[in-house]
Amino acid sequence: xLGEGAVRRVxxxxxxxxxxxxxxxxxxxxxxxxxxxxxxxxxxxxxxxMGGSAIAGEVLGAWLSSERGRTLPVVKDSHLPATxxxxxxxxxxxxxxNTLETLSATREAVARGCDIVGVASGGTLKDxxxxxxxxxxxxxxGLMPRAAFGYVFGALAGLFGPETxxxxxxxxxxxxxxxxxxxxxxxxxxxxxxKLAVSIKGRTPIVHATATYAPIARRWQSEFNENAKxxxxxxxxxxxxxxxxxxxxEDPAAKRFAPIFLRDAAEPExxxxxxxxxxxxxxxxxxxEVVRAEGPxxxxxxLTTLQLGDWTSLYxxxxxxxxxxxxxxxRKLKQRLAKD
Numbered sequence: 001x002l003g004e005g006a007v008r009r010v011x012x013x014x015x016x017x018x019x020x021x022x023x024x025x026x027x028x029x030x031x032x033x034x035x036x037x038x039x040x041x042x043x044x045x046x047x048x049x050m051g052g053s054a055i056a057g058e059v060l061g062a063w064l065s066s067e068r069g070r071t072l073p074v075v076k077d078s079h080l081p082a083t084x085x086x087x088x089x090x091x092x093x094x095x096x097x098n099t100l101e102t103l104s105a106t107r108e109a110v111a112r113g114c115d116i117v118g119v120a121s122g123g124t125l126k127d128x129x130x131x132x133x134x135x136x137x138x139x140x141x142g143l144m145p146r147a148a149f150g151y152v153f154g155a156l157a158g159l160f161g162p163e164t165x166x167x168x169x170x171x172x173x174x175x176x177x178x179x180x181x182x183x184x185x186x187x188x189x190x191x192x193x194x195k196l197a198v199s200i201k202g203r204t205p206i207v208h209a210t211a212t213y214a215p216i217a218r219r220w221q222s223e224f225n226e227n228a229k230x231x232x233x234x235x236x237x238x239x240x241x242x243x244x245x246x247x248x249x250e251d252p253a254a255k256r257f258a259p260i261f262l263r264d265a266a267e268p269e270x271x272x273x274x275x276x277x278x279x280x281x282x283x284x285x286x287x288x289e290v291v292r293a294e295g296p297x298x299x300x301x302x303l304t305t306l307q308l309g310d311w312t313s314l315y316x317x318x319x320x321x322x323x324x325x326x327x328x329x330x331r332k333l334k335q336r337l338a339k340d
Contacts, residue, residue, distance in 0.1 A: 002318055
């Protein structure tokens, strides 16, 4: 059902290969960022990006906020906030280098006199950086944006100095070890991603997390959307307890959904209590799943939880017998927007 042969038949373009390459991507991306220097150390920075390019910045920002109290805004729009201006650092991230919204926001940053750093595999963003002499982390091309997370995350982290780089290297070791248990050759009983995919098949995932893991939950959602071709949502606590919880209690269709709770061993006591109680109130209405992050550091736990979601989405695609690669509707959207 989920053996290597079944994965190969569905995964014709090799997403499994890209997922297995995550630790290598992290290492190589980190090298690209550190080669540019600690450009984001000791100053405010804003990331602009969309989709698979933006999520790396959001994960980095959530970790920096939790561990160091540092704010790293991520703008997912065509326009910059009015607060970003002359002399501020703007890190423009677009895997293709041609993302319309990112290019628009970057041109605004240029017009406002911001310092620019680019992260791209080519395209217009590369050309803009080369023409104006802006620092550029040139990541490898030929990948889907969602499959290049490690390159982008590593490149961004490398801009934040040696201490951050050391944290990423340590986390990468854990990601490499954990990834071995998620590979297609590992049978369902010993493979956490396969087990979770089997458990939630046929239901709509709703991934619950608190603030630090919010971008991880959104990554799970987007991977379910793009790889498994199913609807999914990320739901962030405690806000969800003030509205969504009523739906779980009262909607007779609740059993069609798969509530997944992302947990961390070091989560604050009040968060742990809230997550426990929320799950207790939901589990009478729908079968719940709990993912407990593992690793010696917060960053290692965040990245291995992201890794688990990526592999789970692939195995859901295999169970549904759908090729995880195509995203034709997104291409149609971009084509129509480019014409308007």
